[in-house]
Amino acid sequence: MLLEKIGKENDIKEIRREDYKALAEEIRQFLIRKISVTGGHLGSNLGAVELTMALHLSLDLPDDKIIWDVGHQAYTHKLLTGRRAGFETLRKYGGMSGFPKRKESDCDCFDTGHSSTSISAGLGLVKARDLAGESRTIVSVIGDGSLTGGMAYEALNNAAQLRTNFIIILNDNNMSISENVGGVSKYLNNIRTATGYLDLKEGIYNALQNMPRGEQIVRNIRRAKSSVKHLVIPGMFFEDMGITYLGPVDGHNVEAMMKVLREAKRCKNAVLIHAITQKGKGFAPAERHPARFHGAEPFDIATGLPSSPKSAPNYTDVFSTVMTKLGARDEKVVAITAAMPDGTGLKRFRNLYPERFFDVGIAEQHAVTFAAGLAAGGMKPIVAVYSSFLQRAYDQILHDVCIQHLPVVFAIDRAGLVGSDGETHQGIFDLSYLSSIPGMHIMAPKNKWELSDMLKYALTLGVPAAIRYPRGSAYDGLREFRKPMEYGRSEIIYEEEDIALVAVGSMVKTAVEVRRRLKETGYACSLVNARFVKPIDEEMIRELAAGHRLLVTLEENVASGGFGEKVREYLDSLHSACRLYTIAIPDEYVEHGNVTTLHQEVGMDADSVLKRIITAYISEGSLT
Numbered sequence: 266m267l268l269e270k271i272g273k274e275n276d277i278k279e280i281r282r283e284d285y286k287a288l289a290e291e292i293r294q295f296l297i298r299k300i301s302v303t304g305g306h307l308g309s310n311l312g313a314v315e316l317t318m319a320l321h322l323s324l325d326l327p328d329d330k331i332i333w334d335v336g337h338q339a340y341t342h343k344l345l346t347g348r349r350a351g352f353e354t355l356r357k358y359g360g361m362s363g364f365p366k367r368k369e370s371d372c373d374c375f376d377t378g379h380s381s382t383s384i385s386a387g388l389g390l391v392k393a394r395d396l397a398g399e400s401r402t403i404v405s406v407i408g409d410g411s412l413t414g415g416m417a418y419e420a421l422n423n424a425a426q427l428r429t430n431f432i433i434i435l436n437d438n439n440m441s442i443s444e445n446v447g448g449v450s451k452y453l454n455n456i457r458t459a460t461g462y463l464d465l466k467e468g469i470y471n472a473l474q475n476m477p478r479g480e481q482i483v484r485n486i487r488r489a490k491s492s493v494k495h496l497v498i499p500g501m502f503f504e505d506m507g508i509t510y511l512g513p514v515d516g517h518n519v520e521a522m523m524k525v526l527r528e529a530k531r532c533k534n535a536v537l538i539h540a541i542t543q544k545g546k547g548f549a550p551a552e553r554h555p556a557r558f559h560g561a562e563p564f565d566i567a568t569g570l571p572s573s574p575k576s577a578p579n580y581t582d583v584f585s586t587v588m589t590k591l592g593a594r595d596e597k598v599v600a601i602t603a604a605m606p607d608g609t610g611l612k613r614f615r616n617l618y619p620e621r622f623f624d625v626g627i628a629e630q631h632a633v634t635f636a637a638g639l640a641a642g643g644m645k646p647i648v649a650v651y652s653s654f655l656q657r658a659y660d661q662i663l664h665d666v667c668i669q670h671l672p673v674v675f676a677i678d679r680a681g682l683v684g685s686d687g688e689t690h691q692g693i694f695d696l697s698y699l700s701s702i703p704g705m706h707i708m709a710p711k712n713k714w715e716l717s718d719m720l721k722y723a724l725t726l727g728v729p730a731a732i733r734y735p736r737g738s739a740y741d742g743l744r745e746f747r748k749p750m751e752y753g754r755s756e757i758i759y760e761e762e763d764i765a766l767v768a769v770g771s772m773v774k775t776a777v778e779v780r781r782r783l784k785e786t787g788y789a790c791s792l793v794n795a796r797f798v799k800p801i802d803e804e805m806i807r808e809l810a811a812g813h814r815l816l817v818t819l820e821e822n823v824a825s826g827g828f829g830e831k832v833r834e835y836l837d838s839l840h841s842a843c844r845l846y847t848i849a850i851p852d853e854y855v856e857h858g859n860v861t862t863l864h865q866e867v868g869m870d871a872d873s874v875l876k877r878i879i880t881a882y883i884s885e886g887s888l889t
């Protein structure tokens with residue numbers, strides 16, 4: 266086993282050239298075996314094996330730095346930096362993260378998770394290097410999907426002014442999670458497919474390189490700013506900005522990658538290496554279904570099929586179905602996604618109403634302002650987006666949607682703890698960041714039927730509105746409670762006395778269980794489904810406070826700026842004697858792990874909530 270010879274960074278340099286292919290194959294088999302058990306980002310990693318090997322062979326880690334955009338493709342990097350054993354616990358609670366983590370290794374120089382940050386971070390490291398008078402090599406690795414994100418261009422614009430070395434590798438597999446979209450993708454595709462011309466160019470370069478001073482001539486040609494270059498050299502988009510373009514190069518050829526890296530290191534400016542790779546390479550099911558194997562659940566290696574059959578429908582499925590109905594009912598309904606047609610459930614809508622479906626690339630900020638424009642033009646836009654990715658578009662929600670009171674509906678998936686992707690992906694801030702924006706309306710459904718009702722209702726409101734729902738199976742309890750939606754009003758489910766539980770969305774299910782157990786301990790207990798987080802149902806809170814001794818709010822969001830805080834503020838204004846206990850996620854980042862475990866860790870599962878209520882209010886006798 267060649268992999269066994271690699272116990273730490275730089276050990277790969279002991280591997281003989283002729284064994285590079287065998288090592289790449291071992292790495293692939295290792296990743297397939299491990300990810301088939303733990304789940305994880307298989308496709309992107311299989312595509313980045315040789316590229317990562319070439320980087321490790323060409324750089325000196327941890328002194329040199331690699332910044333992995335998104336970070337989901339860094340498994341080979343982890344393997345080559347002494348973390349082979351970590352794959353046993355990949356993405357598990359307390360185990361190895363699926364993303365680069367500074368606290369995990371000296372060789373991870375920058376944490377990532379959200380897309381399109383690597384060039385900015387790399388440029389920062391370059392400036393820090395230069396200011397400190399150091400000479401390390403800094404490389405940002407970004408995918409073609411991530412290159413659709415606006416931040417990447419802000420960074421390229423800035424990097425173009427550099428007069429020192431900074432290497433950007435564009436890992437172009439012609440895929441985002443789904444098909445990559447837009448003009449940049451088309452531009453890269455044109456470069457990639459111009460093979461006849463490229464062979465010609467390569468032929469000329471090779472001939473020149475064999476002549477005396479040939480290398481110099483090649484370099485001069487590459488750098489020449491003549492108009493002829495526009496005609497013959499690809500990558501002019503980058504070149505014209507002042508960024509040297511090298512490539513395209515076969516990203517699965519270790520030695521070709523090493524050669525181009527040597528050339529890139531000599532540049533005294535920002536240089537972009539365009540590497541062509543294949544997502545899922547070496548595992549037929551992942552090559553055939555790149556979207557499915559982007560973030561794979563555990564699977565059977567022989568067939569590529571998921572190891573456990575899909576359980577009950579999740580909220581994304583429900584959203585998907587409702588969207589097809591809404592699209593049929595009203596031609597003004599349009600749907601927008603930022604590169605997540607599969608993840609958000611918009612694929613069916615796209616297939617039925619392609620002209621009313623917009624995948625804008627990994628560009629959440631643009632998605633929101635684009636939706637605002639659609640609304641200003643009389644359409645009824647629904648932006649389907651994950652909670653953590655919408656964080657990016659705070660100003661666009663405020664400035665472009667809410668100040669103008671434009672009727673954009675946000676369908677916020679993965680709101681709450683999402684599990685194995687970890688702190689960058691937890692959707693636990695949306696209630697806070699959306700609540701702070703005047704004119705925003707925020708709802709959360711208790712079960713799958715209510716998600717459907719809320720979506721339909723939100724479209725009738727004609728105001729900015731957000732509906733947030735969690736990852737995983739959709740709750741199908743409390744079916745008999747389906748009171749029509751009313752503006753700003755919550756829904757009382759059980760009306761008793763002593764304790765009132767007021768739960769937001771996903772926490773209603775938990776509250777049902779907590780209530781049952783509280784009743785067993787002898788406490789009468791009301792249960793209210795908040796429905797609205799903004800505006801809060803003040804009338805209901807006032808009545809609950811008057812009729813109970815303890816009010817408990819429950820929300821899968823950080824405490825700061827959340828529902829509980831709003832209720833507290835309102836109760837304070839009433840000078841209410843009723844006690845308030847707010848159950849929310851503590852003021853910290855929640856790491857990766859199974860969602861059930863994470864709920865226990867942050868004290869949000871039914872057991873913990875019950876214990877917390879008993880400890881805080883019952884055992885000390887304050888409710889008797």
Ligand SMILES: Cc1ncc(C[n+]2csc(CCOP(=O)(O)OP(=O)(O)O)c2C)c(N)n1
Nearest residue numbers: 309378379380408409410411440441442604
């Ligand atoms: C801001 C943001 N939006 C969405 C995502 C979800 N996401 C993760 S990877 C990915 C596609 C990245 O494509 P690319 O950069 O080409 O890398 P590949 O997976 O093809 O290797 C997307 C959309 C994200 N990580 N960050």
